[in-house]
Amino acid sequence: MATESGKSFARRDRLLEIEKKVRGWWDEKDVFRAEPCEGTPKPGEKFFGNFPFPYMNGFLHLGHAFSLSKLEFAAAFHRLNGANVLLPFGFHCTGMPIKASADKLAREIQKFGNPPVFPKEADSVELQPEPEDANSGMPPEKFKGKKSKAVSKSGGQMFQWEIMRSVGLSDVEIAEFQKPEKWLTYFPPLAMEDLKDFGLGCDWRRSFITTDMNPYFDSFVQWQMRKLKDMGKIVKDKRYTVYSPLDDQPCADHDRASGEGVQPQDYTLIKMEVMPPFPPKFKALEGRKVFLAAATLRPETMYGQTNAWVLPEGKYGAFEVNDTDVFILTERAALNLAYQGFSKTPKQPSCLAELTGYDLIGLPLKSPLSFNKVIYALPMLTILTDKGTGIVTSVPSDAPDDYMALQVLKAKPAFREKFGVKDEWVVPFEIVPIINIPEFGDKAAEKVCLDLKIKSQNEKEKLAEAKRLTYLKGFTDGTMLVGECAGMKVQEAKSLIRTKLIETGEAVMYSEPEKRVMSRSGDECVVALTDQWYLTYDDLEWKKLAEECLSQMNLYSDETKHGFEHTLGWLNRWACSRSFGLGTRIPWDPEFLVESLSDSTIYMAYYTVAHFLHNEDMYGNNKTHRIRPEEMTDDVWNFIFCDGSYPKSSKIEPSILNKMKQEFTYWYPFDLRVSGKDLIQNHLTFSIFNHTAIMAKHHWPRGFRCNGHIMLNSEKMSKSTGNFRTLRQSIDEFSADATRFSLADAGDGVDDANFVFETANSAILRLTKEIAWIEEVLAAEASLRTGPPSTYSDRVFENEINIAVLTTKKNYEKCMFREALKTGCYDLQAARDEYRLSCGSGGMNRDLVWRFIDVQTRLITPICPHYAEHVWRELLRKDGLVVNAGWPTADSPDETLKAANKYLQDSIVLMRKLLQKQIMGSKKSNKKGAPAATLTEEKITGLIYVNEQFDGWKAECLNILKSKFDRNTGTFAPDG
Structure with missing residues (x-):
């Protein structure tokens, strides 16, 4: 297939076809469905990982995918190792942005018509200034008389209607987004489909949205707030708080267009x-x-x-x-x-x-x-x-x-x-x-x-x-x-x-x-002395518990650890109430809503029981009505999550209640939460605090892995500059596996990573060429050398496979996915290519080739699962699915053999350089064009030095060098 420009997309389209087919296999087997086993799992038997649910005021983009990929790769690795894996995914709708954007759209329609006809000069428009991401609005009663900085598409900032058009919505569809509920029903299902196409190994039965649109999650948040208040963790007080005059309420981090973390x-x-x-x-x-x-x-x-x-x-x-x-x-x-x-x-x-x-x-x-x-x-x-x-x-x-x-x-x-x-x-x-x-x-x-x-x-x-x-x-x-x-x-x-x-x-x-803060409604924030509800994160005893929890966690990097320690040092009382936006009402003061970071601290526990409540519907529309929202009382929540006494007055069937408790006790605590490092200063630290307050110590979090932001082609990802990709765009442009490959290659540390389009394109080529090579080798299987591996080259290649298995496993365990990609794909394929050349006319060993394909397929499964599944089932004709096929076994590497082979390869490179120098020197000295001097066997062997530690391989190395040298031409054979 080619476009008008002549560029072929046949390889990309082949991967897309494979991905569609593989998703059908997974759906048929319901392979990512997570069910608890009997009893308490031993270390390594289960893995529960989760990811901060993204905000649903638009499509998922590569920034979301980068952080999420760290969790997905880790979960897929543990599943491959035989662990019982739970990876759920929810959708955050609490807070200001959706309500603000809906209100803004309504004002534009009221002022400019439906569909609106915008003036050419934005300065003449009576609208509120927009933040950079432009996904915002403001309460109508605060709108009058404000001057606009909104500009057309060419000017960077746009009207909300133009933003909606830019993502492919028709004018008829856009008008429906004046109601906040439309956002909640439109974007989460699309995000779910994008993630399924991405290959996320998720148990989708447990998905949910936040806000009181979901009555079960609403009940869960109200229980949590009541419990914290009863414990004295929530108090009413006058405190200095960053505040939006336009919204007339505190402006927490998630409500800000800029200035996140500013105090x-x-x-x-x-x-x-x-x-x-x-x-x-x-x-x-x-x-x-x-x-x-x-x-x-x-x-x-x-x-x-x-x-x-x-x-x-x-x-x-x-x-x-x-x-x-x-x-x-x-x-x-x-x-x-x-x-x-x-x-x-x-x-x-x-x-x-x-x-x-x-x-x-x-x-x-x-x-x-x-x-x-x-x-x-x-x-x-x-x-x-x-x-x-x-x-x-x-x-x-x-x-x-x-x-x-x-x-x-x-x-x-x-x-x-x-x-x-x-x-x-x-x-x-x-x-x-x-x-x-x-x-x-x-x-x-x-x-x-x-x-x-x-x-x-x-x-x-x-x-x-x-x-x-x-x-x-x-x-x-x-x-x-x-x-x-x-x-x-x-x-x-x-x-x-x-x-x-x-x-x-x-x-x-x-x-x-401390610094300038802009709210998502577009105004500059002030500091207000407000009388409202606060979480007492400044309580010294509570901080001690948080510090104890932190000391027991796997944080994967010193920088992450220092970030948490710094946050615990300065974190004070946190305003947990607001008056504008979407969310759950403060149960004892319904004039206020629960602030969007404060309803998101222990919701990971909710994943363990969500499928009992929702009946596979993220909005809580439980058609079977086995459990009604009003039946989820505080006693029930306490029984499930806090080792509370059995709620005898509950109308919920005892078998279901006990199953819910079993799910929680089996999966909790969660083993890993992956997030951007910018959430250390709020959400992640709040999660530690609230877990220590509400949960028993053996249910405290076990691990946080934080990463930096992602750049595209070494530049900041930005909608205004066009250097931006949604997840859907990347899948359509590169395929899911090539996107995942490039995300793994982008970087592992806490510094900002770099998603390179050329890497994604190279991944398309690498994966499709590998498929073609495997097909070619299997078609010519009869020509391969049979019997057990016996030659020096066989032993070297077998050793390299063992090294790849063991080092790649260590890299996955440390969540170092770029390194895992290097050792499990780049290095292993390089060893295979060296083996092909070194075998020469004798040919490759059939058993080794089969083992290489098997091992390499499993090692890359967490990163490129669709490719791996295709090779596993269609080419290798293996039973079952590769995603849970087990990690390959390997013998202990022979380090002496590895060093000997390195010496051999380095010697060949050195000799080629010396030979080239000899030939060039002879040409310069022989101006009449006489034949250049040839190198004799004695000259060649005189260059060889083998250390005593290699004596077992000395003779064989020497014979290999001799066999590759052509005495007539004075050169090494091309495959030498």
């Missing part, structure tokens, strides 16, 4: 009072207390203030905090404060006057703790208005930036004149020693700047190093010289000074996101 950063907001008389620009502020509000992480240094810094071109405002106080700061900071209780109207900043930094320069200030009774606002050109409040305190004794900026102002009258800075605002102010730091003294910033020879504010790298040295040393080793905490270590004094400043009203608490 609130707490500051002390210093109230620097503006002293009267006020300038004309401040006329609207007369009768109020007006403060420049500066955010600092170092309240203990306020004794040494010499001035405040403002950005001359910066935009500021005077915002009402209450009836008397006004804060001057950036609008962004004012919005954060408004969500923390510092605005006249909650969540709504009230600006009394718009100002610039020029309006603030020269304002006299009375600042808390400062030894200078009056300081002045001065210009600094390096202030960032997207961090803090845009107002900065200046402590040149301990802050290198402040020291250099003050020196510039003092040394350059022209610079002062440019910004209207009077001499008396700057010149009289000297460094005030406040902290003594060993090695740096009591003027640390000055010393470090001099030591590093910093001469300008523009030397950013040197200043960054100066700050690192002074801030770290100041905190760990510094001693206070002044104030009530004089003589105390800085790390002890910091919190005391901060508390006193807040208690006296000279400062307030302030928090903002």
Whole structure:
């Protein structure tokens, strides 16, 4: 088959045909159905692996497939080894993205028609800005008056309707997606079909979707939340939380278009009072207390203030905090404060006057703790208005930036004149020693700047190093010289000074996101002080249990282990409730939904019993009604998962109840969970916490394997650039097995991996050529040499097969699939090719050829199961299915033989090089064209040195070399 471009797809299409046929065999035998055996399984007898269920707001892509492939390869390996394997798969629909996208689509239809006719200029469209992935929307009541950044296909970001069109949906179909339920019924079945075509060895009876659309899973989540609350693990509290003003609810990691993992950063907001008389620009502020509000992480240094810094071109405002106080700061900071209780109207900043930094320069200030009774606002050109409040305190004794900026102002009258800075605002102010730091003294910033020879504010790298040295040393080793905490270590004094400043009203608490966070609804998030439900992940006793669980787990890499340890170190209370989106209602407070990461912590246990509840329907539509949702009471869940007493009042048949409990106790704990490393900081750590709280110790997780993201052809995978493939596209383009082959080859570590299209294309060629070779060899089987392996080449090849069996098994056990592909495919096939050449006219040994085909088929089965199944049944005519045929046996490798053969092959390569050099030299010296000198047998044998450790193989190696040398031509035979 060829296209108009002339490129043939016959090999790819052959693989696709094989895959379709093999899936029929698997379905016929129901080979991936997982049933528990009697009794408690011994180590290695069962394998339960799972994967974080993907979010169903679109199609599965190669990023999903890459992480999933690690689990699939591991499960297939254990199945091949004879283990009873459970690999289930669910579909996540909880949270904001689906609801937001559906709402967004509805607004587009309302505004632009059905189907919509979009304007050419996106800037004229009254729509909310879209995040990069554009799978989002917002509540209709919060939509009015927002300006759009949505652009057409050529501009990167698109309308939701255009996104739906781009994935092949018709206009008639798209209109149906205004209802969130459509997403839940459309994408999960398609994802299931894609995974079946991918060859996933899944027990699909256990699949489910989340949200209250599935009443059984809804019951499971409600039980879990009630249990945690009864244990004191869920409490109501006021906490600083990353928050979406547009959605009017906390914005957890899964709700973010960008900024995943970003936490609130707490500051002390210093109230620097503006002293009267006020300038004309401040006329609207007369009768109020007006403060420049500066955010600092170092309240203990306020004794040494010499001035405040403002950005001359910066935009500021005077915002009402209450009836008397006004804060001057950036609008962004004012919005954060408004969500923390510092605005006249909650969540709504009230600006009394718009100002610039020029309006603030020269304002006299009375600042808390400062030894200078009056300081002045001065210009600094390096202030960032997207961090803090845009107002900065200046402590040149301990802050290198402040020291250099003050020196510039003092040394350059022209610079002062440019910004209207009077001499008396700057010149009289000297460094005030406040902290003594060993090695740096009591003027640390000055010393470090001099030591590093910093001469300008523009030397950013040197200043960054100066700050690192002074801030770290100041905190760990510094001693206070002044104030009530004089003589105390800085790390002890910091919190005391901060508390006193807040208690006296000279400062307030302030928090903002560490970095910019964009919600999926398209707005920039703030930090809000919210009264809501929290999981107490900061509880020390609970953390100890999590640490104990972690210490017993197989994490496969030190980087993964360190990631978990770091997360356990900083993880605090986690907001587990929300008000917008899809999901399960908080059972005791139904105004709120369970947050999407908090309903997904122990659901792996749900897989063990899901098929009893759903009757093979992922939505919980149990047609037999053997168990009704309302019959899944807390007592029933406790009996199944928590060794609770038998629920005598339950209407569920005792035999079914006992079978459900048996399933759980057989399969649990799960042996492996595979995930991207970005989930270490939330979902995976939450899973550890909640398992230790709810489950008995012998049911705690056994293993997490984390991987990095995947690139396509060495570039970031991105829809906007077109460097993107869905799983379906990859299967259609390369076949399932070639896709799996390339995923295995992409990389094994925690660093980002690389899916290379050329590798996938090469896999198509390799697999189809191997099939053709096997067919050719089997057709000419009568010409093969019979009898037991006897020659040196036979013994070398047999040894290489044994090596491949044992090393590949070790690689699979360590989940090093790229290495398994190398040892079980590349290296083994290379050994076969060497064997073919070395046999020469004598031919290959039939038994060895059959063993090679058998072994190589089994070794590659976890990665290319369709190819392997075809070879197993159609070519080798074996009984049963290769996916559970058993791992091949092998004798212990003969390392001496391996080394001897390596010596032989290296010698042949060396001799060829020497021969080529001899011939080229002879040609140069014989200008008349006389025959080049030939090498005699004596010359050849004179080059051979065999170490004593090889004495058993010495003579045979020498004879092989002799047999391959042609004395007439002075060359080695092509097959030598």
